[in-house]
Amino acid sequence: MIEAKLTPPVVYLDHCALVEFANKDSYRDKFIHTLKSKSGTLLLSQANFFEAAGCKDLDQALRFESLLNDLIPNVYVADFIRDPGFFFITGGPETEDSPPQHWLAMHMLNAAVANNGELTFSTMFTEVVAQNEMFAGLFKDLKEGLAATVAQFRVDPKSIAQGNTFIPLGSMPIQHILMATLLRDTQINLAQKFTPNDSMDLVHAVSSAI
Numbered sequence: 001m002i003e004a005k006l007t008p009p010v011v012y013l014d015h016c017a018l019v020e021f022a023n024k025d026s027y028r029d030k031f032i033h034t035l036k037s038k039s040g041t042l043l044l045s046q047a048n049f050f051e052a053a054g055c056k057d058l059d060q061a062l063r064f065e066s067l068l069n070d071l072i073p074n075v076y077v078a079d080f081i082r083d084p085g086f087f088f089i090t091g092g093p094e095t096e097d098s099p100p101q102h103w104l105a106m107h108m109l110n111a112a113v114a115n116n117g118e119l120t121f122s123t124m125f126t127e128v129v130a131q132n133e134m135f136a137g138l139f140k141d142l143k144e145g146l147a148a149t150v151a152q153f154r155v156d157p158k159s160i161a162q163g164n165t166f167i168p169l170g171s172m173p174i175q176h177i178l179m180a181t182l183l184r185d186t187q188i189n190l191a192q193k194f195t196p197n198d199s200m201d202l203v204h205a206v207s208s209a210i
Contacts, residue, residue, distance in 0.1 A: 004105060006076050009040040012208035015051035022063040032070050042071055043208065045080045046104060047200060050139035052125050053132040061125035068121040075121075077104040080207035081142070087207045089173055143196035146203065150194050154187055163187035178206045 013021070021031050035042060052061055068075055082101050084091035091101050100106070112119050128135050153159040163184045168177040182202060186194050 004076050005041075006043065007039055007041050007074075009038055010043050010076075010208075011035060011040060012043040012045070012204075013048075014204055015048065015055075018048060018064060018067075019060065022060070022067045028067055028070075032067075035071065035074055040074060042068075042075045044068070044075060044077045044104075045086075045204075045207065046078075047080065047139075047203065049104075049125065049128050050135055050142070053128045053135035054139065056129060056132050058126055058129050061129040064125045065121045065123070068124075072119050072121070077108060078102075079104055080203050087175065087203055089175065140196070143200050146199035147194060147196045150183065150186065150199060150202075153183070154190060154194070160187055174209050175206050178209055182206070 021027050080086040081092040082099060166180045186192050
């Protein structure tokens, strides 16, 4: 059993920032020291793993694993789409092809069992890079699926009207406020493009604001 808690301050980094901290010793050491001294948490998402697969660099994957192993236990893993409390308050919709909720945490549990009960990120990134074609395909499907969903909202009269009149309220979840605000221009201006890469930027921004 793994009990995971998001203890503030919570830090979420995109792929480029992870590369900087993993590759530069001065950045790495200061980041580890600061996060642990503040009892904070590094939040990792499935996108971090998918984007690592795209770089096809095993040496880089090993550096990611080394950084994260030195941060344990101040790391929290989540699928921003499937797990509740991130992009969707109650978790993303279950489909025939979707993974179960908390599958990343379960993967970490299996890795710990294989490592004599000790938590570890060893092999988690290198396995992804070694199977980069499969994970790159999953990442592509995720981005294109989200972009297609946004495209549907852009032609829905009710969604367009809501975008024009949206007023954030204190009772709204922060994810709803951010999503509505970030998508507003896209909803009311059909000339503006919204690409699959834009959909991932949206997930990064909305889901990390927990």
